[in-house]
Amino acid sequence: MCGIAGIFHCGTIKPVDPHRVEAMTDALVHRGPDGGGVWTAPGVGLGHRRLSIIDVAGSPQPMHSPDGRAVIVFNGEIYNFRELRRELEDEGARFRTDGDTEVILAAWQRWGVDCLPRLHGMFAFALYDLDRRELFLARDRLGVKPLFTAMLSDGSMAFASELKGLLAHPLLRREVDPLAVEDYLAWGYVPDHRSFLKGVEKLPAGHFRLLRHDNPPAAPRQWWDVSFADRDQGKTADLSAQLLHHMREAVSSRMVSDVPLGAFLSGGVDSSSVVALMAEISRDPVRTCSIGFDVAALDETAYAQQVAERFGTEHRSRMVAPDDFQLVDQLAGMFDEPFADASALPTWRVCQLARETVTVALSGDGADEAFAGYRRQVFHLREEQARSALPQALRGPVFGALGRVWPKADWAPRPLRAKATLLSLAEDGATGYARALSVIPPEGRFALYSTSFARGLGEYRAETPLVEMMRAAPARSGLDRAQYADLKFWLPGDILTKVDRTSMNVSLEAREPLLDHRLIEFAARLPHRERVRGKQGKWLLKHTMERYLPQDILYRPKQGFVTPLAEWFRGPLAATARTIVSAGGLARTGWFNPQALAAIAEDHIAGRRDNSRVLWQLLMLDKSMRGLGV
Incomplete structure (x- = not known):
């Protein structure tokens, strides 16, 4: 690398x-x-x-x-x-x-x-x-x-x-390109069709x-694109055998190295699958590492340890402490452009841990995009079924009106937090999925902007390029289009940017076997039933790995790297949140409404709403601008 x-x-x-x-x-x-x-x-x-x-x-x-x-x-x-x-x-x-x-x-x-x-x-x-x-x-x-x-x-x-x-x-x-600010606040990163600086x-x-x-x-x-336009019609057993063949080839090809090699192990389906196949191929114990949190609800190290013991890996783990927020300046400096995926912090930490013993580490990235492993993709499939049953002339006015008056109840049980779903159902599939993927929806962003900044954006909305991509996708269904967007828009802009910068910051080469293009092309041809069954996404992958992994690894709810932002901004970062919105560089740009920014911070600190993701976006935007000297 x-x-x-x-x-x-x-x-x-x-x-x-x-x-x-x-x-x-x-x-x-x-x-x-x-x-x-x-x-x-x-x-x-x-x-x-x-x-x-x-x-x-x-x-x-x-x-x-x-x-x-x-x-x-x-x-x-x-x-x-x-x-x-x-x-x-x-x-x-x-x-x-x-x-x-x-x-x-x-x-x-x-x-x-x-x-x-x-x-x-x-x-x-x-x-x-x-x-x-x-x-x-x-x-x-x-x-x-x-x-x-x-x-x-x-x-x-x-x-x-x-x-x-x-x-x-x-x-x-x-x-700074103002359109990139709009893109960043929508997605939490600057997508590949734009750069934060004009001319780049x-x-x-x-x-x-x-x-x-x-x-x-x-x-x-x-020179390359992925197509969801075709379908493989084989039996599940045959497709499972093909999948396992592709995965073995992808993993084995990425184990070629003249320097020490290991793997990230979170204890989830994807990284555990990669480690299982590495252990099958390797003569020596696989070197694995994982990061945990001192917030029990976010910590998955016990699952990683379970997988490590199952395959006899040389496993090391380390906890991320609350004071890791002090590293935010270093984190912002890795990305140059503002980047607000908070899982970058634990990803950086696990890269540091891996680099202590290896120079190359395999990851499980890519399976969620390829096999429909994100909850939003499963929800989108159900929403598309609802859209097909109800005409737009009915959905638009009814669900739109309900969505606008429904409270944004972050504190409520999930079934009662229906605002986003109602607003999504009021729109077509591509526009609805763009809403599901965004961090701050259009109405939320424009409530933050100053009048002059909003006027300067004209008719541009960050969702437009994603919606156009989905509508033009080589695909048969709404689920196909959602996965296409995740592979072409979300994956390079967010996931792969995060892994590249955090690994390269410590001179570690990260390899993603589940992004082997032959595996991706195979996954794009799978029928819906092999991707999603009931509420289970990534179904064929999980079914295939049953011979290697226990049920509680395969079928427990997806966790992923989560950073305790909400606790940080109500505790050690509360003063920082207030400073960002009142006296930081953002307040001097003229881009934002000062009263709206202040309300975002105070509502979160008081516990009235969970605005932690928005506050993290604003913090990383402020830090990045300082680093770039703009």
């Missing part, structure tokens, strides 16, 4: 200052503490920081092809590189190293952009072809590895694995760009 950065002149050829590229890569040293390098030629500069995983002694970057006609900087792992290497050797290619980086170079020289579908893994890379005078930027199918780009005032494009790499370039302007873009997952010196910058082009 590594960090990459570079500069490329579009429409002209100017010298590239290697010291600028070096400064960009120095900002990414946490991603690659084992070495670095810079290469420049007329109009182009590539920089690299290396975390050695495969071919530890060899494979320095930037790497040149044997004929010297192509140069690459690469962040990620290609899990099938040995098979590709044999294929390329049969066609005459010769290799000087034992790693995967040189295989990408040879694949480009043999197949051009058509090399991308042959690469199985996680990656973001920049490859310069000296013959074609062309820069090839590419990102993996699901967006496991990030790549930021920005057009600069001197006509060059800068790129880097993280925004902080671009921030090291003196020509990058630091002006993210190469979308499953896309590439080809840039030439004699042309304006070309737009990204999609």
Whole structure:
């Protein structure tokens, strides 16, 4: 795993200052503490920081092809590189190293952009072809590895694995995009179609760009997508056998490493499934680690310990204490852009714990998106059934009116907290799912905004890109569209961003076997009954893993990493909450209504409402703006 950065002149050829590229890569040293390098030629500069995983002694970057006609900087792992290497050797290619980086170079020289579908893994890379005078930027199918780009005032494009790499370039302007503020307050992160700073873009997952010196910058082009348009019709037993085969292949391919390897183990279905298959494959005990909380209702370490004992792993656990909120400045600094998924804190902690003994750790991320494991997806399936039974002409006025007057009773039992459901049922499926996925719904956000800021947004609403994505999805049903949105919108923007930044902060490589693209494509073809049965999401996965895992691991309610934010903001962070809304940087932006912000804090501290997620969003927004100097 590594960090990459570079500069490329579009429409002209100017010298590239290697010291600028070096400064960009120095900002990414946490991603690659084992070495670095810079290469420049007329109009182009590539920089690299290396975390050695495969071919530890060899494979320095930037790497040149044997004929010297192509140069690459690469962040990620290609899990099938040995098979590709044999294929390329049969066609005459010769290799000087034992790693995967040189295989990408040879694949480009043999197949051009058509090399991308042959690469199985996680990656973001920049490859310069000296013959074609062309820069090839590419990102993996699901967006496991990030790549930021920005057009600069001197006509060059800068790129880097993280925004902080671009921030090291003196020509990058630091002006906040107001639409990104709207996006962030809706989702708790800035999705991949936007960046917090104007002029900065993210190469979308499953896309590439080809840039030439004699042309304006070309737009990204999609090279992979997942389709829910087809269905496998096999029997459950046959589909279960296929699923297990895909999972075994995905796990085994990600256990190839020349450095110590382990796994995150939360005690949930997904991480426990990965550990079970690792234990089946490995001769030695699997190294596992987990994080717990000193709030009993949030702690799952007993389940993790149960799985560890079942498979004889070398298990370590650590508790997250209430005073971990003091690390919020460091947490904000990892993401550059505001990022309010509070599970980033325990994720960072478990990465720190893992890094004490391993350099690579496998995770269980991806199964919820692929197999319909989120409660919101199961609810959406039921809501879609209700929508199909009731015409919009009836649903809109009746449920809309009920939803508007229904109280927001955070303190009440779940069946009485129907406001969001009623408002969702009043809308079409895509709009309703966008509401379910959002942290703050549109009416809540606009109640916080100042009049001038709301006017500046015009007709834009953060939900619009997600709704359009769902409506255009290659899908048959509402559940398909919800999962498509989770894989294409939520997963790269939230989950994978969280894991990449927290793991890379401690120079740990995280691998996600349940995001193997063949497994994802298989899951997208499953009939509804194999994804959801009754109230059980992820049904086929759980059924398949019954031979490995006990019932209380498979079928207990989903927990996930939860941080005790509500308690923090009524206790040690109460004064911080008041400061954010009254005297912090946010109060000086003019974006918000001061009275509305104050009410958010006071209602939460008094226990009238649970506004902890909104307060956490505001806190992380304030911290990120300070870190960015805007």
